[in-house]
Amino acid sequence: MVAFIPGRAQSGAFVQMISPEGSRQFAVSHLSVRGGVLRADGCRFSRRGCRIRLPGVRGEIRYGSFASLGSDIMGPFRFFPMECRHGVLSMAHSLWGSITAEGRRYDFDGGLGYAETDSGTSFPRSYLWMQCNDFPEPCSLMIAIARIPFCGLAFRGCICAILYRGKEYRLATYRGVRICSFSPEHIRLSQGSLSLELDVCPAQAGHPLRAPKQGKMSSTIRESCNAHLRARLTQGGKTVFDLQSDHGVYEFVPEPQPGQEGIL
Template identity: 55%
Template sequence: MWNPEFEGWYFKHQKGRDTVAFIPGQAKSGAFVQVIWPEGARCFPMPALHVDRKGERVYAPGCRFGRNGISVDLPGIRGEISYGPLTPLRSDIMGPFRFFPMECRHGVLSMGHRLRGSLELPGRAVDFDGGLGYLEKDSGRSFPKSYLWLQCSDFSQPCSIFLSLARIPFCGLVFPGCICAVHFGGREYRFATYEGVKLLETGPGRIVLGQGTRLLEIFLLRREQGHALKSPAKGLMTGMIRECNRAKVRFRFLEGSRLLFDLTSENASLEAVPSL
């Protein structure tokens, strides 16, 4: 029986340089809704969080988060955004590791979906009509002590990329883990430890993943310090991470000698704690 000490959902909304993410969650230290936007981040403690039986809707006082969209009424932050059809992965991103007790389990609920609606933020309003959304979930006991998380859908062509590299404690050992999904040209491509991915390079400015005939090169061209978010440590929200939503990243994806794409974004979301 899986009894996580924390659960958190990540609802990301992006249109150009405007990215706003809501993170409703609950831990042993209580329930909360965190918000991060270009100018800042805030954590709102909640008296309770309710998750429906299917785990598809999350409710907090004044807030609703679900697969069809969100409605929020928080101090200084309010609005509604509806979602178009979600783009789920073909199977659990954790692969066979979903059957084992893990420090942290990750789930990708939608690689991309269209947005309609707007939000009022401190000092300004943002129209998200025609923007793109991304949705994921984490649960477990603690975030990894060392990890890199990267997500981007802001490209000149339809493409969505998710990547997580981490030092994973497992059965008394620690190993470098990788889960990565690429949605491009109507197809899903996956790089993962359980599928034999090789971490060919994990330097501060370049990451190279190789798996079979596929090669994914990631160039971290610019990163900012980002804004502080609370993170779980032993079931309590006592940790702190920083997330940047305006990282400049280039992605180059080859299959054999064929270049599938070479795309750069100025608005990627990035967390690196502290370095791999």
């Protein structure tokens, strides 16, 4: 598993890279987006694939057709001012190619990809985010639960999308989801006849990534690339799936303690 995060902030443009072995941050002198293609110095990202030209990291990965969601994951909240807007470009797409990083070759032939976007000024003060599409059956899952400031107040919001055997399941605050249980290791959601239960066990504390705060990449979060995940979805009391993976990607930022409100 390797992820690349190209972006631009008030503090400058960048590309971040994370894998189970660690994370790296690269400063970028030029970043542009034109015609659906993002260029960051020698790197190129589009719906057709990515070309990586970074110090010690080179390669190219081609993508198959994107598996997009039926509608914007933010729902009606996309029309309101938000400190962070999330987007899901593809829940799963086929991969061909390889990346060589510091002499180690990562082969992606026959693998699956995932693509998303974030825009805004700051990540939520506290949140959980997880994504996985490496299950024994065709299933891709993403979930985010976060403290959302909204119109002078704050609430705990949830967005969750599942693509299982070609069918989309959506659980979200704007669809009336109830967060029945929530901790770093266990989540249970209920929405109408749907019930989702997640058990998470990160393999390690995660690797550091830079995160936005008030427009600058001045905060640090930690992301685990190989968390163990068990996901169980039921509908009307009947099991839709009960699947496990050792390759979940996971971030958890707890609510700051008193006196630490400026720390992520």
